[in-house]
Amino acid sequence: MSDSGRKKPPLVAENRYGRKPKPAPKPRAKPKPTRKTAAKSRLKPKARRGGKRPSGGPFARLARLVLSLLRWIGRLIWAVTWRTGMVCALILAIAIGYLYTTLPDPAELLDGRARGSVTLLDRNGDVFAWRGDQFGGVVTAESVSPDLRNAVVATEDKRFYRHFGISPRGIASAVRINLSEGRGPLSGHGGSTITQQTAKLLCLGVAYDPEQWESEADYVRDCRRTTLWRKAKEAVFALSMEVKYTKDEILSIYLNRAYMGGGAYGAEAAAQRYFGKHAAVVNAAESAMLAGLLTAPSSLAPTSNLKRSQDRAATVLRLMNEQDYLSDEETAYWQEHPATLSQAAKASTGGYFADWVMASGPEFFTRNTTEDVILRTTLDPRIQKAAEDGLREIFENKVRDGSKAQAAIVVMSADGAVRAMVGGRDVEASGAFNRAVQAKRQTGSAFKPFVYAAALDLGYAYDDLVEDAPYCLNIPGSGEWCPKNYTGKHYGQVPLTFALKNSLNIPAVKISEAVGRENVRAVASGFGIESDLAAGPALALGASESSLLEMTGAYAGILNGGSSVTPYGLIELRLQGESDPLMGTGGGIGERVITESAARELTYMMSKVVSEGTGRRAALNGWQVAGKTGTTQAARDAWFIGFTAEYVAGVWMGYDDNTPLTGVTGSGLPAEIWHEAMVRVHDGIAPTPLPAFVPKPKPDTPERRPGGGIEGVLDGIIRDIFGGR
Template sequence: MSDSRRRKPPLVAEKRYGRKPSKPTSKSLVKNSRALKKKPKSRTRSKNSKKKSNPNPIVRFVRAVCGWLFKIVWAFVWRSSLVVMLILGLAVSYVYLTLPEVDELLDGRARGSVTLLDRDDKVFAWRGDQFGGVVTADTVSEHLKHAVIATEDKRFYWHFGVSPRGIASAVRINLSEGRGPLSGHGGSTLTQQTAKLLCLGVAYDAADWDSEAEYVQDCRRGSIARKAKEAVYAMAMEVKYTKDEILSVYLNRAYMGGGAYGAEAASQRYFGKPAANLSPAEGAMIAGLLTAPSTLAPTANLQRSQDRAATILRLMNEQGYLSDLETARNQKTPATLSEAAKAKAGGYFADWVMSSGPEFFTRNTTEDVILKTTLDPRIQTAVEEGLKWVFDNKVREGSKAQAAIVVMSADGAVRAMVGGRQTKVSGAFNRATQAKRQTGSAFKPFVYATALEKGAHYDDSVVDEPYCQNIAGSGRWCPKNYTGKYYGEVSLTFALMNSLNIPAVKVSEKAGRENVRTVANMFGIESDLAAGPALALGASESSLLEMTGAYAGILNGGSSVTPYGLVELRLLGEQNALMGTGGGIGERVISDAAARELIWMMEKVVSEGTGGRAQLPGWQVAGKTGTTQAARDAWFIGFTSEYVAGVWMGYDDNTPLTGVTGGGLPAEIWSQAMVRVHEGLAPRPLPAFVPKSQPKPKRAPQKKRGQGIDDVVNGILKDIFGRN
């Protein structure tokens, strides 16, 4: 039974022949309208996608090649970067493991320091590699810390040891200035500079290097390979140490000129104060030395150092470390040197003490050494001023003549030394100790000392007349007096005070030439002495220091003297001295009586003879002039009851002096220096004997042009009877 209401399926598909559309409903109308709206859009997208899917074959090829190359490059870059980072990490890790504790890096000097103290225990000179002690970034003055960062690395606290930005900037500047990319500005961070100071961990070993200078030069090489190692070392330091620890190492190891290594040494060297107490101007001056410590050191050129400090102060202001007011005030009142720093390295005296001390505690010391010396700064200043006064007022402008002075006590303690006209020097040729020059008549006191020791007396007679000797291998030798005259029978006192040559030779031959040599040697003249009769006339060479020391032996009563400048040597921080005085009074050479008689005779040289220009108001002075052949050397050596002083004058190349004798400019230099030395001292007489009845020594008549025979006779009578 079928259901007549069920609709039978069509025998043919409706779509084949169409179908009568049904009446649209409201829903279908909305649906159809949406479809109509989307249809154009769908048609457009289809069209574009068709175009994209069918590009130009050339474009498709180029795109394919570029994509392929990009994939290769990218794969190479990220893999290479990974390898480089891995290698860099391993390198940094290896260096990190080799780095010592920070305390071991603070003092990296290969040599020790030498601090010289004067007789009052005040520092007057530094030598060697001066190290004032360990400082840290927390203990130094904040002004010094800020000045260093502002100058050397303003991004110090933000980078990881290397600054790509700084390197790029340095390369750009170098190329713009026509240099190679690594020549000139290096773009190094403060950490890299510290790594360089540590020589990348390679310690100095004398067995591996010809000199310390060669080692330092190698540490400063700027090759690409070296820069790469430096960068690795710097990054390892950043991992191992804190920023302040790195800065502390830098502040302790950096060379800051004047022999000073580290901030504390520089602060003491230039300003005589701890690094913790530096002002902004002083901190800026020290920070300014880091770029060129030798040329910018204030002891080398104070004005240049102050100008550099002014620039550092401006940088500190720009980076917010100083206000405008503080900057202006410190630029207006720049830092100045302490009194000790003004003396630079102690001049000729410090040179001499350093050269005369034990080498392992002075020139090549690995320890920090303190040397107490005999220097009297007041006397040193007096001597320098006296020398300057004579050259400013008595010597023609432009003269190249040189002079040297030594002042010492009767026991040989050297109180002052000048080795040339330029007094503020270090390492210069010292004419007081290094120059060996003929002594001329300044040697004659040792001839008369020998005669007095052999039994002669001040009033014994000797005939001044033409005199000759036949010298084996040299022929006939006939000495003459400086005046070219002969004075007949004269006393020993008269012969000495007028520096007569013929009587000196006769006295020497009578006392025994070898005896004269022995006495001179025992008094401290160690130079080779002439073997012939010209020995008596000072034909031998000697140094000013030797001669002055020998005269000190006469003043102290006839005992030998070894000049000395070192009183005590000890290590820094130790109280007990390792060694004491290196000189002083030695064995007796002549008797006290002979010495007193000789002093009396030498006093006549100054009061009545050739040394008249050396007189000091209120003081007794004994001494002797000396002028060598052709006036190549001029000497005056003399003493008061307080001090012995020697003066030499001449040219370094042995050019003869013009119109200068020992009784001229040298005697004036001696007088000008000693007047200043004796200021404030109460005069005391010389330790000379006093004859019971003082004879009136015969004086050489001073015949003037147009003078008649009566005047000559009257002059002689006046000399004999009218002189006290």
């Protein structure tokens, strides 16, 4: 009953052989989510699970949109940045590689001077001045004193051995300091490393080209520019140097090329310039002073201001202590015992003389030399100091404070060898206007000895008479000219010696007219007065202009017996390291101008100027002195030039702008300056009489009286030539 109505399944025999049952189907793998589906899954979690789409409100949707935008911008910036960085890095690498190939061997960069140096030696062979670019020789970071190396690193770049050529920390600090002090970010502190400073000293590899720059100074200014672009180029050059050279090689270049004041380039030149020793043996105090110069070499140079240089050195010593280069005890000791100048550097003497020798020497071995030159000169440091002290003595004690009056002194031997020269009141000046050489001033009565020299050479005698009385001349085109004596008086018939020692004008003009102006001009020119000489009768009264050097040299000709003299200061010139001189003395005694007897007689007459006449303030105890005062019109110039048997010296005094002197004549302050200087010059020297002349008075005959008229003068000259005395 139970089976009715249902269909029974067919009976199937069990398959026991061969046929395997069908394997169960593998579960279907889920598809790997794509970026799109992943995004969908992140944005629509509920929808994926069959729930509702999130609403979140408009603000949530806006936030999600902004966040998505920021993420996109970030990815864009990163993509641009790393690509730009890669391009910049590639360009930088190419630039460094190129500069690497152009950098020479470091040995070729140690001497970077554009010109050579000139070292001047005095007559004793000691250095007294330097000119040009001094370079004492090559040093290395290993050969200089360890104190000097440490001082430079401590002062200029304490991370020198740790950075790669530039110091971002140092640049950031420098910019911060500059901005805090109210300057531009690149003005003032530069934050430059020693490597960058060396790159700047090398002008980034650009050599000096005279056709590109107007002067070397323009070239240097271009090298020292601090523009942003220049700083970038400097940084690249510094990186190239760091790749090419070792740290010690870079420091060696810096130590050789850095300017350290006083014309010294490099540590060796500076050590010799200031301390008279090699850079290898300078102590900690001296090293600190040298390192301190690198900041401001001209103003901090110890020859300019020793105290300021010592103060800066004390700061450097403190930096060395902070960086463990010096102990506390060493620092305290060297701060209490600061560096001092060598004797030669301390002397700071002969600046005007050095300038004159440099200007008078061959240009290619002095002003524009590319070699290192040694000049041995005639300067006597003892006499130079005597002249400076004598001038200072008078101006400090007898010239009112605030006076702008100037003075100059020249001292030389009878052969023209200049022993001292002071070109102005600033006795230690160099490179300044040299009034002893460059100033051309009217000579006044200091010219009168040449008038009497011409007369004596033609046969006049020291005791011949001339009439001092009113005297006038008609000058074509100018009319009548009547000379006057300074005193306004007339003295009648007077000997030539009296006329000279009292500096009478009328007798001088009469003698000049009697012997002929051309003869007077010839004698003055023969003695070395090279300036244009006046053509009129005022020639006899010193209307012509001349320099103090010329006038002193002319008086030296009188002292040496009547021969011309060319003042000179150079004895020999040789190249540094060479023993044979390239040239020798360029002056000395020349041709005879007047007879020796005339020169001796004139010397006697000039001695009376000092012993009895206008030059009495110049007298020296125990010494015979001959000389002549001079005062020009309106007292614009005052002179005294004189000599002993040892030396001849000239003094000029006046204003640079030709303002008349007040109460000053040649017999006053110039004679006193001469006295003070020559007392010191002759200190310790046994007195020697002037070249002998024994006066022999002659009968007073009319034909030997120039004052008796031109005819009497000519008769006297003829008498002398044809059988006279």
